[in-house]
Each structure stands twice: as C-alpha cells, then as structure tokens.
Amino acid sequence: MIYFVSDIHLGGGDRALAERTERAFCAWLDSIASDVTHLYLLGDVFDFWFEYHRVVPQGFVRVLGRLAALTDRGVGVTLYTGNHDMWCHDYLERECGVELVRAPRVERLGELDIHLAHGDNMNIKGNLLLKMMNATFRSSVVRWLFGWLVHPDLAIKFGRWWSGKSRKSHGSEQISADRLDYLVDYAREHRASNGNVAAYIFGHMHLAHRRTEEGGLDVLFLSDWSRREATYATMDADNKLNLKTFDIDEAVSRLAQ
Numbered sequence: 001m002i003y004f005v006s007d008i009h010l011g012g013g014d015r016a017l018a019e020r021t022e023r024a025f026c027a028w029l030d031s032i033a034s035d036v037t038h039l040y041l042l043g044d045v046f047d048f049w050f051e052y053h054r055v056v057p058q059g060f061v062r063v064l065g066r067l068a069a070l071t072d073r074g075v076g077v078t079l080y081t082g083n084h085d086m087w088c089h090d091y092l093e094r095e096c097g098v099e100l101v102r103a104p105r106v107e108r109l110g111e112l113d114i115h116l117a118h119g120d121n122m123n124i125k126g127n128l129l130l131k132m133m134n135a136t137f138r139s140s141v142v143r144w145l146f147g148w149l150v151h152p153d154l155a156i157k158f159g160r161w162w163s164g165k166s167r168k169s170h171g172s173e174q175i176s177a178d179r180l181d182y183l184v185d186y187a188r189e190h191r192a193s194n195g196n197v198a199a200y201i202f203g204h205m206h207l208a209h210r211r212t213e214e215g216g217l218d219v220l221f222l223s224d225w226s227r228r229e230a231t232y233a234t235m236d237a238d239n240k241l242n243l244k245t246f247d248i249d250e251a252v253s254r255l256a257q
Contacts, residue, residue, distance in 0.1 A: 002109055003032055004040045004233040006118065006203025007224035009084065010060050012047030012163060020252055021225050022062060027251040028230070029066045036075055038109075039067075041098075042203040042222060043082025043118025048159035051089040055152045064096055071097030080105075082118035082204065084163055087143060110239040112198040115190065119204030119221075122186050175207045180221055184211050187219045199241055201233055210243055 008025050011018050032039070049057055071077050078099040081088055092098040104117035146155065187200040199218040206224035208231030211217070220243060223231035229245045236242075 001032070001035045001237075002038045002040070002235040003036055004042060004116075004201050004220075004222065004235075005230075006042035006082070006222045006232075007044045007206055009044055009047040009163075009224060009226070010063060011057070011160070013226075017226075018059075020248070022060065023255055024230070024246075024248040024251050025225060026062050026066060027255060028232075028246050029063070029070075031246075033066075033070070036070065038076040038078070039070065040116060040201075041077070041079040042116060042201065043080050043120070044084040044203065044224075045079060045082075046085045048156070048163045049085040050087045050146070050155050050159055051091050052147055052152055052155075053089075056091050057156055064092075067092075067098060068096040080116055080118050083120040106194065106197060109235055110237075112235075112239050113194075113196050114235075114241075115187070115194075115197050115200040117200075117202055119183055119202035122183065175205060177207070177209050177211075180205055180207065180209055180211070180219075183221075184217075184219050187217060188213075191217055201241075208243060208245075 005028075008021060010022055010025070012021070045063075046057070046060070067077050076099070077097065078101060079085075079088070079092065080101045086102070088100055090100075093100055101116075104115065104122065106113050106115045108114075150158070183200075183202050183205070190200075191197050198216070199220060201220045201222070203222045203224075205221060206226070207221055208223040209221040211219040211221075218241070220233050220241060222233060222243075223229075225248065228249050229247055231243055231245050234242050234244055
C-alpha cells in the first residue's frame with residue numbers, strides 16, 4: 001500500500017498542541033507500518049525547519065526514529081518539501097534515509113502516472129507579492145546569509161514566530177472547496193499537455209477534498225493535522241486511489257490510557 005500525507009506541522013502551536021500532533025502522527029505511522037510499501041510526505045511535515053551544517057531543530061525524535069525504521073527495512077520514504085520545511089538540506093537523507101524532492105514531479109506508481117506536489121508556489125502568476133516572497137525564501141543566497149549570520153537559537157525563534165503568524169492569519173479563514181480552484185486549474189493545464197497523468201495529489205491548503213471531472217481529471221487534496229481528524233490518501237495494489245481519515249482524538253485518548 002502506498003500512503004500520501006501532508007501538513008503535519010510538527011512543532012506548531014503551543015507545547016500541548018505540538019505534543020498532541022506528534023503523538024497522533026506516530027500512532028498513524030505505527031498503524032500503517034505493517035503494509036506500507038512507500039510513504040509520500042507531501043510537505044510541511046515540520047512547522048519550521050532550518051538546517052545548519054551541524055545543527056538541526058530540536059525535537060521530533062519519535063517521528064524521525066519511525067521514519068528511519070521504515071527506510072531501514074526497505075520502505076521508500078519521500079518528502080516533497082513544502083513552504084514550511086523548504087530549508088531542508090541533507091540531514092533527513094543521511095540520518096533517516098528520506099528522499100528529498102524540491103519541486104513538483106510526476107511519478108510512475110504501480111500502473112499509473114501520479115503528479116505529486118505540496119501545492120505552494122504553483123499557478124501564482126497573478127500574485128506579485130507571493131511570487132516575490134517565494135523567490136526570496138527559495139534563494140540560495142538568502143539561505144546562505146541566514147545560516148551564517150543568524151544564531152541557531154534566534155533562527156528557530158524567528159522561524160516559529162513566522163510560522164505561527166502565518167497559521168494565525170489563515171486559521172480564522174473558512175476554507176471552502178472553491179479556494180482550491182487555482183490548483184485544479186493548474187492540474188487541468190498540466191494534463192492538457194500530459195494526458196497520461198492519472199491523478200494529482202496536493203497538500204498545502206489544509207482542506208480534504210476530491211475533484212473529478214469528465215475527461216479523467218482526478219485531483220486529491222489532503223488535510224492538515226490540527227483538527228479532530230486528518231485525511232490522507234492511499235493507493236492499493238489495484239491502483240485505486242482513496243481518501244481516508246485518521247481519528248486524532250481517538251488515537252491520543254488511547255495512548256493516554
């Protein structure tokens with residue numbers, strides 16, 4: 001079974017929420033361990049991540065240990081970096097065996113071509129401010145300067161403040177399915193030139209949804225992990241894609257017993 005999950009935002013929120021999220025995600029990883037053949041992490045696994053050459057953010061050892069255990073026994077784990085963890089370097093590859101992918105990509109899974117991406121920095125042609133912000137944060141020069149000029153303690157403090165600010169500014173918004181249209185439009189345009197793509201899977205917008213249209217367009221959106229339930233996707237041996245839910249409250253309650 002192939003699994004797709006996104007937007008866990010480990011370390012996000014206050015201490016209680018961060019602990020709840022990590023425990024729930026670990027419980028989910030344990031629940032899929034027996035049948036997973038490949039795990040795709042579609043971005044924003046961490047609420048903020050920045051690597052120095054010899055320093056990485058504190059925490060997340062339970063999750064990292066489980067990912068390493070999967071790759072140690074031959075399970076593929078691939079991380080498509082998102083806008084909150086785009087500053088990954090090589091630590092996750094070296095220590096956990098995780099493959100890093102930094103741009104959208106079509107992968108051959110089973111008998112299908114599936115387009116995978118986090119969903120940020122896509123189809124933003126008309127948003128000049130967002131384009132400028134994305135170019136700045138993705139600049140290798142900016143990353144180099146940040147790494148050499150900012151002490152790790154200050155970097156983590158700034159990163160958590162920035163991520164928290166972003167989360168609060170969007171947390172009160174009522175996200176509806178029509179807010180996903182820009183990624184559906186991207187999928188339509190991409191498929192017009194790549195008709196062999198069977199489906200598109202995105203995270204980023206924190207809303208679970210599936211859009212299917214005549215002509216074969218199939219677009220799946222994964223949820224974040226801040227609510228009572230998290231929605232992820234699976235692809236079985238018959239090449240069927242499904243959205244499934246994981247009860248976070250139940251998992252955390254069970255662990256507390």
